[in-house]
Amino acid sequence: MHLYNATAPLFRRLVFGMEKAQVVELATRATRLIREQCERQPQTRWQYEYSPETFCFTEPEFALEICEAVAEIWQPCAERPMIINLPATVEVNTPNVYADQIEYFCRHFSRRADVCISVHPHNDRGTGVASAELAVMAGADRVEGCLFGNGERTGNVCLVTLAMNLYSQGVDPQLTFPEMKRVVEIVENCNQLPVHPRHPWAGSLAYTAFSGSHQDAIKKGFDARRPGEVWQMPYLPVDPQDIGCSYEAVIRVNSQSGKSGSAWLIEQNHGLKLPRMLQQDFSLHVQRETDSHGKEMTQNALWQLFRERYGLVAVPPLTLLDYKSDSQQDGQLSLQATLRAYGETRRLQGHGNGLLSAAANGLSALLKQQFVIKDYHEHTLGERSDSRSVAYIRCVFPNGDSRWGVGIDNDVARASLQALCNALSGGHHSGERK
Known part of the structure; x- marks a missing residue:
């Protein structure tokens, strides 16, 4: 069961027309009713969640007061688990301020050992992920969010991003994404909203380098890599294959690309290890081609251009x-x-x-x-x-x-x-x- 009511001064005055005591009475009365109904069905193990909605711009002392009052009625214990959820309903501060609010609550809540402290960041300022991560560092046990940041307005915090951020640091998030593309397809179909191509970890361009200097660094990383080594790759914080992506999408060629990107694709797809000066020569032809068409070159078009320029045709002159x-x-x-x-x-x-x-x-x-x-x-x-x-x-x-x-x-x-x-x-x- 989940109960929430807004507690911030603006909502108390403008939406509900209530004083603090009336807001507390509303939450405790509803909690008492919920507990009574739950106790009538003892065969079910009930968990209660209470959210002081608009926590992030509620006075910290009042947020603590109303949660203490609710917990006093619910009496959290192993048989009656309880979640105290502290939302950033609308982002109004920097992530460090939200983390300070969470830390204050965790330090002063009298039943801290008996409850699960949860956070519920939104993304109005674009810092939902940072808010969630700092909140966990400040003492929170749990994060509520959505896949790929769906939700009201600018959305809730993206759980995929949070999980992959942990994974990239060697922390098991207890979530796996062996087929990230499939997850994206299902979510897009269900929500009828596209996942942005540059969405962290999951976007179709999340692991793609067009810049020549980036491609050069990635190529050198792959050249130096040995089987079984810990993953350390320029511009690729995780191995794309861990989430079901191929290396083919890592480097793509357009007018920004230099010699290394084209050479890497030729080597990966056809086994040709181009000498450095040949890489430079081929990049000039690729540059002319991409400039003339103003488009990205596909791998097939790149190979066709290479074959034509250097004689790998059916009947050379x-x-x-x-x-x-x-x-x-x-x-x-x-x-x-x-x-x-x-x-x-x-x-x-x-x-x-x-x-x-x-x-x-x-x-x-x-x-x-x-x-x-x-x-x-x-x-x-x-x-x-x-x-x-x-x-x-x-x-x-x-x-x-x-x-x-x-x-x-x-x-x-x-x-x-x-x-x-x-x-x-x-x-x-x-x-x-x-």
Whole structure:
């Protein structure tokens, strides 16, 4: 059973037209009636809750007086449990003032050990969560609230936020949210009110970083993370997977994003660990794309752009068909290769101190184009012995411009040769200088 009546001076004067004694008499008379009715049904274990409504702007001494009078009638004990609920009916002060009021009450209430002190913060000033947390620190045992801050006006304190705040500090809130998105869907359907995308812990953007500097920090955090370690991640106070969210939503790409966000998504979804200078080059193309459309880039669009820019298409303009290499007595290597060059089958011959050197010399002669290979990186896609290899090559041209190419193949040599071909046949120059 729950009884509440307003106790603040404004309500006593304007709403009820009562003096203090009359307000106390109203609460005690109702409590006496409730106890009598409860005692007529002893088979039920009744719990009584009394709220001095408008507690937060009631004189502290009077709030204490009326609660003492009510408790005297109810006589709280194990058989007759009682909750004293102290609402911030309308937020009128900073959270520390509310906490001071709670502390004063807890220290001076004569039956403190026999009752549960509850708080009921609203969010008129936007500090409902802070008020609840400070009230608990001040001595409260219980918090009343709503999921995602539903309630009158600006709503009651959000219980999800309170629970997740505790969880993020290593305190078990006795509530779990393994499928936060599902909870949001159900609440939105029941209340016909949307949960804001940036609602703490539960909003669709709560774990999403668009800023380039934020994405860079998150990427470095994931790169450094080892299995089994305590969760410590820049900009992510909890592991999104703990509440049923995937890492895919952590980084999203728009015009604010830098090189790290795009690189992280490419690595997470496709296993490619882009060299730093390639990250920078790709970010320029992403920036142009997002600026031109004014929209966020989806993961599919990002991958499509990467493939188009660096040659990972079905039929690249320069396609390696086959090759053969032989070591010469002078320590040089000779290369013979067949290419499909812009629709025509061409033969290539080259010599150099290694496979890429020979290929570069042969391609330079074939295409009548001068260039120097400035960067080369390669790694396997996975840890199995039969995993495919990916190669990254940057070529620099006489005017100082450069292009990147990427190649993927079961054979690391073929991947490297195709990456070189893709760098030479790429689209617009990136504008990077030596």
